[in-house]
Amino acid sequence: MKLVRFGEVGQEKPGLIDDDGNLRDISSFVSDITPEFLAGDLFDQLKDASATTFPAVEGTPPMAVPVSHVGKFVCVGLNYADHAREAGLPVPEEPILFMKATSAVQGANDVVKLPIGHSKADWEVELGIIIGKPAKNVAVGESHHHIAGLCVINDLSERAFQMERGGQWVKGKSCDTFGPVGPWLVTMDEIGDPHDLDIWLELNGERVQNSNTDQMIFKIEELVSYISQFMSLQPGDIISTGTPPGVAAGMETPRWLQNGDEMRLGIEKLGVQHQRVEEESGA
Incomplete structure (x- = not known):
């Protein structure tokens, strides 16, 4: 479905x-x-x-958003082998986890607002997991029983807030409108192998991210199991599983998001998003 x-x-x-x-x-x-x-x-x-x-x-x-009342928005960092190579960073031994405020969540095609004081707003197309049944300390082999379906996510970031303002990444990840989800929740029976899906993002018609989920370091079943060791996962929770290369922060001369930009992004079998970028009122 x-x-x-x-x-x-x-x-x-x-x-x-x-x-x-x-x-x-x-x-x-x-x-x-x-x-x-x-x-x-x-x-x-x-x-x-x-x-x-x-x-x-x-x-x-x-x-x-294809599910109402999202409880938690858990994100995984540096989870694509090709992204790690782009960043010149070693492959993580364990998943890198951080949280994104649920107030960032919005529909797949809603306007993205650049926050007041922004200078380094960035895009990240990601495969999302939507939890269907409670999960706590679940085995990898049982993880699929706890997944309602998958979706497309744009895990937008303000890199200056994230990396230059001290503290944790949540500040750069949680701006209002920085979490478009959907358009669909696709159940696993419609997907086939979730680790063989084309994933891409276009900025103003230019494809800047272009990869496949076969580059994921930690697979979706591993992530559900791993995260459930540290917190219970509840129905409606979302896990964003990391982005491939091609983000602005990885460019030799970064091209940060600006007023008037348009993003189009998608994952094979999971649908396509389209967002226009605008300055937040008062910026």
Whole structure:
């Protein structure tokens, strides 16, 4: 399944994308795509339902975050072998973890706002894991039972806030609008091998990131298991699994995000995002 939430902020409805790419309204089946829904029996029942039994949605409504009430946003740093080579850094022995504030979360195509005082805003296309069932100290081989699906994430960063202002990375990762998620939550049965998907990002029509998830150092099952050793993972939590090379910070002459830029990014089988960049009011 490709699950979505669509509509204006505060008026989101649950939906799915059928085999022909049409948006279907499933609000007659479930009121919203909530963490409780992902953890419950209705989620499994929906997999067996025929998409064509639900009404098609006319037009192109906004795509919201595909799960409501995200509880935690856990991120993994330096998790692509080709990115490590670009950065001239050794491959980590264990996953590098940091947190991103959930107030950064927004829909896949919403406007990205550059925060007041920005100077080094950057992009990062990433594969996201959406947790479906509680996970604590789970074995690698059992991790797949706790995953509701995968998605596209743009883990935007303000590098000056992140690297030059002291403390932890969270300051540069958590600006409002710096966490577009979606457009879809894609269940694992639709994906095949999640570690063989093309992943890319274009800035103003130029492809700057272009890789494959086969470059991931720590695979999704390893990450769920590893993170669950340090904190319980709950339905609706999101794990962002790292970015390939091609970010501004890796360029010989960095090209930081500016007002008017446009980003288009995607992962094979998981959909495409598109964001326009604007200055935050008052900047």
